[in-house]
Amino acid sequence: MQNEPKVFFKKESARFIGIGLVIFLIVQFLINTNLLNSFWSGIIFWGAAITILALGLNLIYGFNGQFSLGQYGFYAIGAYTAADITYRWTHGDPSGVAVVLSGALLTLVCYVGIAAFLRRFYRVTVMTQFTFYLLGTVFSFAIAVLVLAQPLGRLAQTILSALPGGLSQQIVFFIALLGGAALAGIVSYLFGIPVLELGSDYFGISTLGFTIIVKVLLDNTDTILPFPEMKGARGMIGIPQWTTWPWVFFSLLLVVMVMRNILHSSIGRAIVSVREDERAAELVGINVANAKLLAFVVGSIFAGLAGGIRAHDLAFLHPQSFNFIQSFNPLIIVVFGGLGSMTGTLFTGFVWIILLEGILRDLPTGYETWRFVIYPLVLLVMMLLRPEGLMGRYELPYLRRVLPARRKTEETEPEEVPA
Amino acid sequence: MKGRPEGLPSDVEARPVVLQVDDVTHFFGNLRAVYAFDLTLHQGELVGLIGPNGAGKTTVFNLITGVYQASQGHIRFKDVELVGMPSHEIIQMGIARTFQNIRLFANLTVLDNVRIAYHPHAGYNLLDSILHTAQFREKEAEMTQHAQEFLAIFGLEERQNERAGSLPYGLQRRLEIARALAAQPQLLILDEPAAGMNPQEIDELMELIHFIRDRFELTVLLVEHRMRLVMNICEWLTVMDFGEVIARGLPAQVRSDPQVIEAYLGRQAAITR
Numbered sequence: 001m002q003n004e005p006k007v008f009f010k011k012e013s014a015r016f017i018g019i020g021l022v023i024f025l026i027v028q029f030l031i032n033t034n035l036l037n038s039f040w041s042g043i044i045f046w047g048a049a050i051t052i053l054a055l056g057l058n059l060i061y062g063f064n065g066q067f068s069l070g071q072y073g074f075y076a077i078g079a080y081t082a083a084d085i086t087y088r089w090t091h092g093d094p095s096g097v098a099v100v101l102s103g104a105l106l107t108l109v110c111y112v113g114i115a116a117f118l119r120r121f122y123r124v125t126v127m128t129q130f131t132f133y134l135l136g137t138v139f140s141f142a143i144a145v146l147v148l149a150q151p152l153g154r155l156a157q158t159i160l161s162a163l164p165g166g167l168s169q170q171i172v173f174f175i176a177l178l179g180g181a182a183l184a185g186i187v188s189y190l191f192g193i194p195v196l197e198l199g200s201d202y203f204g205i206s207t208l209g210f211t212i213i214v215k216v217l218l219d220n221t222d223t224i225l226p227f228p229e230m231k232g233a234r235g236m237i238g239i240p241q242w243t244t245w246p247w248v249f250f251s252l253l254l255v256v257m258v259m260r261n262i263l264h265s266s267i268g269r270a271i272v273s274v275r276e277d278e279r280a281a282e283l284v285g286i287n288v289a290n291a292k293l294l295a296f297v298v299g300s301i302f303a304g305l306a307g308g309i310r311a312h313d314l315a316f317l318h319p320q321s322f323n324f325i326q327s328f329n330p331l332i333i334v335v336f337g338g339l340g341s342m343t344g345t346l347f348t349g350f351v352w353i354i355l356l357e358g359i360l361r362d363l364p365t366g367y368e369t370w371r372f373v374i375y376p377l378v379l380l381v382m383m384l385l386r387p388e389g390l391m392g393r394y395e396l397p398y399l400r401r402v403l404p405a406r407r408k409t410e411e412t413e414p415e416e417v418p419a
Numbered sequence: 420m421k422g423r424p425e426g427l428p429s430d431v432e433a434r435p436v437v438l439q440v441d442d443v444t445h446f447f448g449n450l451r452a453v454y455a456f457d458l459t460l461h462q463g464e465l466v467g468l469i470g471p472n473g474a475g476k477t478t479v480f481n482l483i484t485g486v487y488q489a490s491q492g493h494i495r496f497k498d499v500e501l502v503g504m505p506s507h508e509i510i511q512m513g514i515a516r517t518f519q520n521i522r523l524f525a526n527l528t529v530l531d532n533v534r535i536a537y538h539p540h541a542g543y544n545l546l547d548s549i550l551h552t553a554q555f556r557e558k559e560a561e562m563t564q565h566a567q568e569f570l571a572i573f574g575l576e577e578r579q580n581e582r583a584g585s586l587p588y589g590l591q592r593r594l595e596i597a598r599a600l601a602a603q604p605q606l607l608i609l610d611e612p613a614a615g616m617n618p619q620e621i622d623e624l625m626e627l628i629h630f631i632r633d634r635f636e637l638t639v640l641l642v643e644h645r646m647r648l649v650m651n652i653c654e655w656l657t658v659m660d661f662g663e664v665i666a667r668g669l670p671a672q673v674r675s676d677p678q679v680i681e682a683y684l685g686r687q688a689a690i691t692r
Contacts, residue, residue: 122503258549265548265555266534266541266562269527273535276524283484283518284536285510285602294545403580404530404563407571 016398024249043358048248049310051349054333056302062339064295065275070207072327073214074184078304079311082180083239098152100179103144110136126194173242177308184304192296211324218319235318243313338389342399422457424667434461437638443492452478454662465639467653474659476642485509511539515604517595519611525584532583533566536601573597609641
């Protein structure tokens with residue numbers, strides 16, 4: 001029945017990626033020729049990181065309807081994890097590279113096993129599930145830290161030092177980003193199992209609590225947590241500044257494509273149906289708990305990735321920047337751009353950073369405080385005049401939901417259609 | 420046989436049992452919503468559950484579909500115990516339902532509403548959907564095809580890309596039934612399908628229910644207030660009042676049952692309509 005020619009990329013996809021690549025080359029050119037100085041390229045990198053973060057939140061809140069203030073917590077987890085891996089690497093300790101990834105992989109294996117085991121029982125309470133998964137995670141990471149860290153670290157060291165320096169640096173950075181995203185994903189899974197059971201408002205409050213917990217733990221990384229290099233409330237310094245435009249751009253592109261592809265599948269429809277009417281979704285056979293958990297974990301993985309990118313651009317991390325007040329930032333971007341509009345988030349994420357941190361910062365001294373007067377006002381006006389978001393229902397052609405064509409009429413069997 | 424009236428044709432009695440509700444009691448706090456409820460449905464039957472407001476009819480539906488877990492008793496679907504099973508698994512076993520007040524995914528298209536019910540049969544995983552693999556494209560096309568066939572049967576094909584919430588009321592009802600059928604059930608539970616319909620629409624609905632029952636070889640259980648619909652299409656009825664069964668029988672028998680008349684059909688208008 002499919003008469004369309006078999007092409008790998010549809011027209012919209014080709015155009016989207018093509019325009020993306022042109023933008024990529026232009027910005028790269030501007031950076032190389034120093035027309036875009038490090039302040040402005042930093043703003044763009046920041047904009048991209050915030051956009052990735054906000055896209056993740058849009059998946060959780062805009063598409064799945066779960067109001068979350070926890071996005072900054074996962075952002076922080078990703079940032080600190082990735083930073084710790086590269087920090088240790090540059091300071092001659094390869095174990096970070098080994099521990100996070102091997103721990104994450106072991107955890108994944110454990111989760112598959114636990115899921116298969118729990119499926120044999122009915123009415124397993126969420127707390128029981130949570131306990132099982134928590135034990136699995138602790139077990140996996142204990143093995144990773146105690147058993148695998150040394151041998152795998154040495155192995156990584158030997159392999160990577162055999163490669164040219166620039167390449168091994170890129171590989172370590174890749175592992176760090178992956179590790180940050182993976183850890184954010186694992187934590188969100190553990191946190192999501194019990195908490196997503198709650199109704200939307202309670203879920204929002206719990207995620208706020210989560211952000212505060214993360215912030216407090218980060219304040220005390222050198223005292224109650226065994227990470228002296230993170231220096232607790234004094235802030236972590238000495239993170240290599242490895243974020244470059246290609247990393248930023250391709251991370252963003254990857255996130256957009258993954259999110260778009262998930263949303264345009266049956267899984268994406270299941271996620272959206274939960275937002276529309278949870279009870280009805282359940283009663284057409286959707287596993288609501290799974291759909292929520294999936295959106296939450298994928299959104300948090302995006303947050304972790306954004307954190308890694310931001311950490312290696314700023315080269316400095318401070319717990320205060322992951323304060324719960326900050327966690328409203330991605331929320332504001334998502335609401336501004338329109339709940340359930342990817343285009344809106346893409347657009348607003350960049351504009352928000354460029355305006356607030358770029359242009360308005362260039363105001364004469366004494367006026368920069370006006371930023372925080374102007375922007376709540378803009379928000380208010382926005383909510384009054386355009387509650388559906390800046391972009392409303394508009395999506396770029398690539399991100400637009402595919403509306404299937406009508407069936408060919410000759411196929412319609414002469415079935416009796418009552419009235 | 421428990422949960423059935425006497426004197427049903429023997430060929431019906433010979434068919435396999437689809438649903439068996441056995442001595443089910445349910446409490447909301449101290450309120451006894453359903454008490455010692457029995458119901459046995461054989462394959463292909465079209466049965467009505469009636470009773471005055473608050474009699475516990477919708478609660479029975481919610482117990483069958485796992486929205487509530489029965490405090491006592493057993494519910495078996497093709498010999499599988501449903502009590503304790505989560506709703507989505509019950510639905511995937513082959514029970515589908517509609518709601519008293521329509522619950523569509525209002526902001527999604529008509530086609531997507533139907534395709535969502537098809538999700539458990541999607542046949543591809545997360546990785547396929549992230550990469551849009553060949554498997555994904557094939558299954559997705561298949562799913563769309565099936566959904567469109569359902570829409571064609573219900574006369575909604577022309578409107579497949581419209582927002583479900585923007586359809587007129589009668590079509591929303593139809594879409595909800597189409598969505599329920601897309602889950603490929605063997606037992607269809609309709610909760611007041613004629614609510615808010617005018618007499619002509621009810622006539623169409625009656626025809627539609629008969630049609631889908633025969634076309635998809637369904638067993639149908641329905642709650643309805645409109646006597647005109649119930650008396651015309653149901654093969655037999657169970658009448659509830661205050662959570663208990665007060666009568667069972669063929670429509671004609673129920674209509675003349677003094678207890679039923681007192682509890683529910685007492686208003687003369689309801690009988691003669």
